[in-house]
Amino acid sequence: MWVEILTKTADFGMLYIIGNEEDKMKKTYKLFSVLLAVLLCFSAVGCDAPVQKQQSNAVTPEKTEPSAKERAEKILSAMSLSDMVYQMLFITPEALTGIGLAVAAGETTKNALAQYPVGGLIYFAGNFQDRVQTKQMLENTQAYAKIPLFLAVDEEGGRVSRLGDNPAMGTTKQPPMQKIGETGDATKAHAVGKVLAADLKALGLNVNFAPDADVLLHEENTEIGDRAFGTDAEVVSAMVANVVKGLEDNGVSSTLKHFPGHGSTYVNSHNGTSESKRTLEELRKNELLPFQAGIAAGADFIMVSHMTLVNAGIEKVPCSVSEAVITDLLKDELGYKGIVITDSFQMGAITQLYTAGQAAVKAVQAGVDMLLMPEDFKAAHAAILQAVERGEIAQARIEESVKKILALKIEKGLL
Secondary structure (H helix, E strand, O other): OHHHHHHHHHHHHHHHHHOOHHHHHHHHHHHHHHHHHHHHHHHOOOOOOOOOOOOOOOOOOOOOOOOHHHHHHHHHHOOOHHHHHHHOEEEOHHHHHOOOOOOOOOHHHHHHHHHOOOOEEEEOHHHOOOHHHHHHHHHHHHHHOOOOOEEEEOEEEOOEEOOOOOHHHOOOOOOOHHHHHHHOOHHHHHHHHHHHHHHHHHHOOOEEOOOEOOOOOOOOOOOOHHHOOOOOHHHHHHHHHHHHHHHHOOOOEOEEEEEOOOOOOOOOOOOOOOEEOOOHHHHHHOOHHHHHHHHHHOOOEEEEOOOEEOOOOOOOOEHHHOHHHHHHHHHHHOOOOOEEEEOOOOOHHHHOOOOHHHHHHHHHHHOOOEEEOOOOHHHHHHHHHHHHHOOOOOHHHHHHHHHHHHHHHHHOOOO
């Protein structure tokens, strides 16, 4: 290569000497071009190597699938405000259809879901006759829904076993969680969650309103009692986290209840106002610990109790309608990003204080994402819509909750 360049340079030099003025100008240009090539070659590294086409360092971006949040936002953009509010309601199949105990799902269920596209349905022991009937009922119900449903049950073990108490269901009856806590072996709690998930998923259920994350502090507390893992917050925390993992890792959403800890009360909130004398600082050091452990373990839902905190320096209202408890404590202080659901709004602690519409509006204003079993779900729906129209609830507050609901349904493979 070098010989060729130098030879051409010498040739041009000789031609320059014997040419006329015009030729000399042309030859000067050619000589300059050759000399420039020589200089460039000297400045290059590895000039003797064959010249290769320069490779581009630019990386072509790979096409990525939209995230669950992005997909949820797209679905939300096509929804009416009315349908958004329905997604925030978690009701019984009887409330949906209005025709008595539900043990099957047919045209009535189909028509009701078309008219009232609620976000979830909760089932109780009376809805379950046997495995074949249950699977068919839930499969049909899900098929009729425009947006797939959360299908839930309370299956804690012990005295709260909607499936386990019925031999025809072929599920494993779990002992009271107090018995699991007494073993001190958190792997047993994980096994409980894993078995519960397998039993529920096989039937078509996708949400379990369990585990109970309460620390039992009051000996007269019969509402919680042996449903709790125990009286030691650290033991309860380990057990709760492992049940959550057992459920979540096997495809069923778990629910921590009853926030911020119902173990210090002595009046059953099913019957009327239930008060706790615990201060916020006492809660932080004790009752909140199992909820923090469950949040870290990945719980999809947290259920808020109806008890009233009377010594916490906040408004003396049921926790399920308290902004200080739901937004300030649970969402902001504990950083919970999952779905916040109320305990049943058919319980006396709520019905003795509020109408269905009042309770629904106050809960949404407080930061709740889903309302469980409003006393009248149609009235609750209408009241929330009216509150948005009056500017008492921002539409963005509704959209915030519905995006979470839709995103979880996408993550769980329902959408």
